[in-house]
Each structure stands twice: as C-alpha cells, then as structure tokens.
Amino acid sequence: MEVQLPAYRDHGEQEPEDRGRADWRQRIASWMFWQARDKHQEGRPYEEWDGSWKRIGASGLPGELTWDEFVAARSGIRRRENIANTRPLELITVSGGSLFLPRAYAALLDCWEQVEEGLVARARICKGCAAQGPRWGGWRTQRPLGYATLCPPCSGAAFQRGRDRPIVDGSSGAAARRAGARPATSGMNDVTETQRRILLDK
Template identity: 90%
Template structure:
C-alpha cells in the first residue's frame, strides 16, 4: 500500500478503531513527539515507523490499518482486573540517571498522583508548614491525604492529555478498599509497551558509524534525508564540516544562502549534530549560522533566559548577526531577560532595618512611558516592590552583556575578526 500523510493516518486509524475497548488518544500520529528518539510512534504496544521523503513525514497505510484493526478487536474484560502497585516517590537526585525517563507506566501514573497530593498539601498553607507527608502513601492507597474522588475531579480537565502509549489509563483505572485496579488485558498491553519502547530506544542509541552507545535522550540523533540517524560527535565531525563563518554578514534572503545547504555542516552551537537549517536574526535579517533542529527550536521557542543560561556559546551565536555585533546588542526579545537577571543580582529590600541577602524573584509587568516596570518579590519575607528601568538603561545593560560576552576568552571557537572570543556569563 501507499505512503500516507499523518493527517490521513489519524483519520483512518480513528475510523477503523472506533469503539475500541481501549480509550485511545491518537494526536501523536500528527505530533510525533518521540520522533527524534527512535523514528516511531507507539500506539499501545504497536510501533508505527515514520518515514521521511522530500522533507515530509509519512506512514505506511498497511501498518496503520493493521494497528487500527488490532485495537478494534482488542478484548477487554472489565471484571478481570489486577492491582496496581504504585512505586515509592523518589526525588530527582535519588533517581538513577540511566533509568530516568524509562518507559514505566506505573511510575507515570504514580507521578500524576504525587503531583496532585503535593498541590493539595501546599494549597492554603504557609511555606513554613510544608512537609514531605504527601510523598508517602496513605490509607486510601494514594499519596498523602489525597482521595480518589479528589484526584479524578482535579485531573478531569486534563485527562485527554495524560496518556501512556497514546492510550488513556485514567479512563480504566478504579479504586476500591485502598487499592487501585486496571483490567488485566490492558495492564499486560502496557507491560508490552514498556519492552517495545525500551527496545527502540536501545537500538536508536547505537552510533551508525562506530557502534558506540550514545546518551539515552537522543543527543547523538541527527536529521538525514530519510529520517533521524545516530552519529556520535567524532563520526559527525568526520561526516560534516564545521562552519567557518564564510556567510557572516550576508542577509538571510540572499541567493548565496539559498544556494548553500545547511545540512552540509555541523551545528555551530552544539557542534555535535548535523545542521538542518540556517538560523538568522529576525531583528536585522542577517545570517547567524547553521543549526540542528534541536538548537534552532531552543533558540526560537524557549524562554530567552533559558537559552542564554542553558546553551554554551548562546550569546556569541546571537552576535553572529552583523547588525547585533555592530550595535553591541541582542535581539529585542532578550532584553527583558537580561534586565531581570541584573535586578535579581543587585536589588534587595530591607527587612527590620537590615538588608535582605536573598535574591528576589523578578517578573516583568509592562512597558509604558519609556520604562519597563518590574515586580520584585522576596518570598521568604513576603515582601513585594516595583522597579522601573528606562529604555536607555535597558539598552546600556544589554550592551554591557554583549561586551562581556565578546571579551570572555574561550578557545577553539571561530569568531568574527571584530571580536576576540566567546562567553555567555552574565555581567556583574
């Protein structure tokens, strides 16, 4: 059979599997949230391969119809149930990094309940009275003081988004006598899903070039004309060339850019993955360099502060734009983040005649009458106050940030002749 679009695949699957005993959430056929991880979408324990052709993703129609018929005929006896044993709560630091994020449907259900128990425990209580009681299972079989009716009521508005293997377990789980139960056939389906998911992840971690095992979260995964492939940094470095800045100062709309493939290069930010697109400054229109899909999304859609703090070389990459470099500035969407960070480091209130040493949290309120207004809060003392920073003051802080990034030494980075090195530290 032919290859079909994700939209048509979802339509066929929904029509064929209508009335399935397993409640399905099929939007992932469109969104493909784990596409980079292993090139598949899993509906229950059935892995549907995603194919790429001419920059478009498709499914095999035969695969879609076969999987949909399997769910249409799925036998589920609501009276034949098994008890669900919730795992104990573990803080992030207590978890084994290798097991963090593994396919574990019991852990996922437990996490929804722990989050809800925490919210109930903290709601309406002062911070001083918060404790860890919500981390322990109570008489109801749920964490803390949470009851089943409270859990179902609180999660009802978002249950369609809380899926496991693109199925909705909260539609099938029941509570009785302090225990939780699921239909045996459905629990077995989720057990099989764990094995299929982990098998795909394990296979996708192997470098195509040297067979080395890569990080669990797909850090070595790179785009190719036929989908994502796994290449370790040395193999990527051997396969793709580093960008030397030969298009620096060229406008993004220039024919020179259109005639040069970005995927001939390594991503100039992470330097580990094949580039996918040419990144450019939306304020000035100048090219910044080739980026992989992950770094390009991080720059364009993450909060500005997260990008500047979380990506090494972020500030210098933004200054690859000739307009930003000449003006010693950054794109406008980063200005507020720089001021917020500055205020957190320098602004303090006085409590009982003494200067509070704790860093306040800062929220941008609005821009009016030529000044940015920020609301600052010391949660420790429940104190709030406002601070106005004029547009010229903001521009000066951004210029200082850019100058410090340009002056900070960092080896082995290709930089414009007008500057010396890179850095992403915040100005003091």
C-alpha cells in the same frame, strides 16, 4: 490485578538514564504525587508544609489524597494523561486502599514499555561503529533521509569524506566546520597513537 505504585522519587535523585524512562506505574504515580502535594500545600500555610504527601496513605494514594479528589482534579487535563494513547485513569478502580487495573490492560502497558524502551535503545546506537550514545538525542542528527545516530568521531569522519553530511543551517554549519569535526577526529587519533605507544613500551 492490583497495581503497586512505586515510591516517591525526586526528579533530582534519579539517574539521568532513568529520567523519562517508559514506566507506566511511575507515570501514574507521578500524577498522584503532584496532586497530593497540591492538596497538602493548598490546605495549610507555608510553614506547615512537609513531605507527608510523599507517603502512600490509607486510601492507597499519596498523602491525604482520595481517589475521587484525584479524578475530579485531573478531569480537566485528562486529554494529556494518556499512556500509549489510552487513558489509564478511566480504567483504574479503587477498593480497600488498593488500585486495580484489568489484567489485559496492564499487559498492554507492559508491552508499551518494552516497545518504547526498544525504540530508545535502537535510536542511541551509532550507525557507524555501534557505540551506545546518551539516552536522549545527543547523537541524533538530521540527514537527507531522516534522523540518524552518529557518535562524534563517526560524525567527523563522515564529514571529512564529504558525503552523507548532516543538514545544518548556514551559521551553525559554518561554525561546526570551523570548530567541530576535524579537530575532534585528529584528537581521537592522537589518543589512539598515545595508547599504542604505551602498549608497545610495555
């Protein structure tokens, strides 16, 4: 089946939620954009650099990059270029300015996206109150039985109960005890109390 590459997007333009999202088309495209930019910049003086490498060219690849150049340039680092422990570059064929992948392989990559995103979605849910945390590890803490996700209020509450506490090294643990859990929790209670009064006043 034909593979439609997503358009170029600068890292800075992406929503934080979208960065690093499991997206095999985006990943393959990003390898090509890197290579197309390399070719563009190596071939001309700095003053002539422009954004033409961001556009998909007649070859079906970005800029002036051709498939053979792309494969040759990436062959040395092919080990890293895997998705779901497979090597998509070895399975892509190019014909008439279009990229093709075996349908079953594309289905496998679609499945990988779903599994990856499912894992990320589960890992960001607070185990205490089911609130959704930031995408990348903000609420993850190391605990006796592995990693767990706890939002700051639940983490503070667990800390106060004096059990199920996170394992932290001595110095940062002491700092966390001085500065962290207790004030954060009482702060939350203050907010709740204030909100309750406002509601009662109305």
